[in-house]
Amino acid sequence: MRHRQQGITLIGLLMILALVGFIGYAGIRLAPVYLNYLKIVRTLEQVAVEFKGETSDAARLRVALDRHWTIEDVSEIAVKDIEIKKDGDGISMHVGYDHSVPYIGNVSLTATFDKTVKVE
Secondary structure, eight states, rough: OOOOOSSHHHHHHHHHHHHHHHHHHHHHHHHHHHHHHHHHHHHHHHHHHTTSSSOOOOHHHHHHHHHHHHTTTTTTTTTGSSSSOSSSSSSEEEEEEEEEEEETEEEEEEEEEEEEEEEE
């Protein structure tokens, strides 16, 4: 009687490991990019809470952002890159940027970020 073989071959296992490694390495390269973005969003939201209910201008918001970014060590974009606009019901702070990281050889990974926070 023939026994039915079960399992995975060595070549199949190597292909799966290569795919998992390829995706895992991309995650390792992109993790610091997303952590930096989360720091930026957190500081925007903290500044919005600080100035909630106050009449503030763009200069005061930029000073507060700069203070927070110095503490958080945000390095990807500068405070002057934040768009601060006066709306009908308050002020909105908008950040939008792309961040590229080298991946393998001349291939890069690019992440695009866009966030708006309102100060009411």
